Amino acid sequence: MVYDFIQGNNKDKQKISMTAPVINNLDDNGIKTTAFVMPPQMKHEDVPLPLDKNLNRVLIPQRFCAVYKFGFNPK
Numbered sequence: 851m852v853y854d855f856i857q858g859n860n861k862d863k864q865k866i867s868m869t870a871p872v873i874n875n876l877d878d879n880g881i882k883t884t885a886f887v888m889p890p891q892m893k894h895e896d897v898p899l900p901l902d903k904n905l906n907r908v909l910i911p912q913r914f915c916a917v918y919k920f921g922f923n924p925k
Contacts, residue, residue, distance in 0.1 A: 851902050856868060861898050866892070866898075
């Protein structure tokens with residue numbers, strides 16, 4: 851759903867660059883929500899409206915976050 855949104859499945863049919871981080875909010879049953887961070891030059895009001903009724907535009911105030919880096923290193 852969210853990936854389709856940034857690939858142009860939105861009201862403006864606008865493709866949006868993939869950015870990091872992708873934010874997952876978890877509950878006891880697993881992933882509850884997934885959020886993509888929009889590119890820094892894109893203002894909230896410039897984010898196109900989603901066509902999918904399960905998606906929402908949400909403005910999250912600027913904040914500091916901690917990041918845990920992990921990866922897969924096959925040897």
